[in-house]
Amino acid sequence: MIRSPLRAGIALACALSLSACGGGDGDVFVGGTISGYTKSGLVLTNNDGPRYEVPVGTTFVFPDLVETDATYNVKVVASPDNTQPSTPGGTDGCKVVEGTGTGKAVFSISSVQVVCTLKTFPLTVRVNGSHAAGLEIVNGSDRKAVAPTDTVVQMSQIPEGAVYGVAVLAAPGQTCTVANGSGTMDNVGKTVDLNCTTP
Structure with a gap:
């Protein structure tokens, strides 16, 4: 039996509203965790069944239940437009990890992982005025030295x-x-602008 905080949460949510969780003849909930999901547009299927438009968040549960010992096969059929596919026009900006198996848990399968890779964009620092050696700037953990001849510094790219x-x-x-x-x-x-003056 798979035990996790997500399993308990799924069980409680579905106990409060069985119809919202699918009901039907199955008794196993299929779900898991999502990382990098910041903008709506993620659509999943299980066993090539109905499309499930996933709300933005860090966890998900399919509304339709499956039978104990039945197989499950989770796929991404659409990814948010702020994710980066491996090829232009692709849908794999989000990918499934551990998306197949057999529903042997009594209450839920919560081990499916969906990992989304966000598009990143440049953060440019424009350096204005004369500046001496030893100048350093930071953006979070990203640290850059600014040489006396630098007029532009590129910080690490930032996700949308x-x-x-x-x-x-x-x-x-x-x-x-x-x-x-x-x-x-x-x-x-x-x-952004970095403005310097040297005595």
Whole structure:
């Protein structure tokens, strides 16, 4: 028997509303976890059955139950438009891990994993004014040294919808400030300004 917090949650939710969880002759709920799912558009099927449009979140449960000892086969048939497929026009921006098996649990199968890969976009820092050696900037854990000759610095790319916040980590012997340095990444890219003066 598979035991997990998700199993208990599924069982409770379906006990409160059996019709919402499918009802029918089956007695096993099929579901699991999702990572990287930040925008609606994920559609799954089980055993090539009805399409299930998954609400945005970190877990999912198919509304239709399966019989104990019946097989299940979870597939992605559509991915959100902010995910990155392996080929242009593909649907595998989200992929299924451990999506097949046999329903041997009494209450649920909660081991299916759906992993979504988000598209990323450039975060550019435009350096204005003279600046000396030792200047460093950060965005979260992303740390970049700014050479005296740099006029543009590319930070690590940011997923669409993720927040960013560029700050000055070190500026020995100079005054440097970041303008418009925080926000939410769009589907084009963002540019922030680093303004420096050296005595």
